[in-house]
Amino acid sequence: MHSHILPEMDDGSESVEMSVKILNTLKEQGVTKICFTPHYYTHNESMEDFLKRRQHCFEILKPHIPEGIEVCLGAEVYVTDIIMNNKSLHPVCYGHSNYILLEFPYQTTFEGQSYDFLMKIINMYNVRPIMAHIERYDAMIRDPGLLEDLENYGIKFQTNANSYFDRATFRRFKKLIKRGLVHYVGSDVHNLERYQPEHYKEAFDLISKKTDPEVVSGICHYSKKVFDAATK
Numbered sequence: 001m002h003s004h005i006l007p008e009m010d011d012g013s014e015s016v017e018m019s020v021k022i023l024n025t026l027k028e029q030g031v032t033k034i035c036f037t038p039h040y041y042t043h044n045e046s047m048e049d050f051l052k053r054r055q056h057c058f059e060i061l062k063p064h065i066p067e068g069i070e071v072c073l074g075a076e077v078y079v080t081d082i083i084m085n086n087k088s089l090h091p092v093c094y095g096h097s098n099y100i101l102l103e104f105p106y107q108t109t110f111e112g113q114s115y116d117f118l119m120k121i122i123n124m125y126n127v128r129p130i131m132a133h134i135e136r137y138d139a140m141i142r143d144p145g146l147l148e149d150l151e152n153y154g155i156k157f158q159t160n161a162n163s164y165f166d167r168a169t170f171r172r173f174k175k176l177i178k179r180g181l182v183h184y185v186g187s188d189v190h191n192l193e194r195y196q197p198e199h200y201k202e203a204f205d206l207i208s209k210k211t212d213p214e215v216v217s218g219i220c221h222y223s224k225k226v227f228d229a230a231t232k
């Protein structure tokens, strides 16, 4: 659901070799479907330029994607006011779907202006936001009520696999999981060191052990739904 595997696209993979290593590492752990979500910094680059670069990096990697792995293109869209200059946000959604992975500045409170802005994005662009790594926002991780409110507007929540290895964060996740507020677990893999892809499955095993195996089934179900919509 969340990865930086396209070679030389952003601060993720630096080469085709590295991308292939990451893909194989994920494959070894049973991953068969992967969404590429490179950073799209709306204040730094036009969407047109971003899409051109993404296509170029994808074409380079495409012939080297290991057999048995299906992929789709998306983006981790950093939200600034400038996002409103775009006529449509569908080109940066996951594939053909209207799910979009959004990242806000980490100090965002999702109250007042930032809340209104998020609602405006949903209404103006007819997209379904997935909030990237919600554990980075103090306002979100501490307040299940806020997440419940946002979920009423169709917003879904993604967490990073490696965050489950931090006990304090896991404790907070547990509260959210109990209320059905964790929909996706992404690797957010950047390279072989950052958010180590070899520990991806371990995170799922931990979730299964410390909560309920059904939680993992739910996460897989939500992810499959996005992937199917993206690749239909």
Ligand SMILES: [Fe+2]
Pocket: 002, 003, 004, 076, 188
């Ligand atoms: Fe990311």
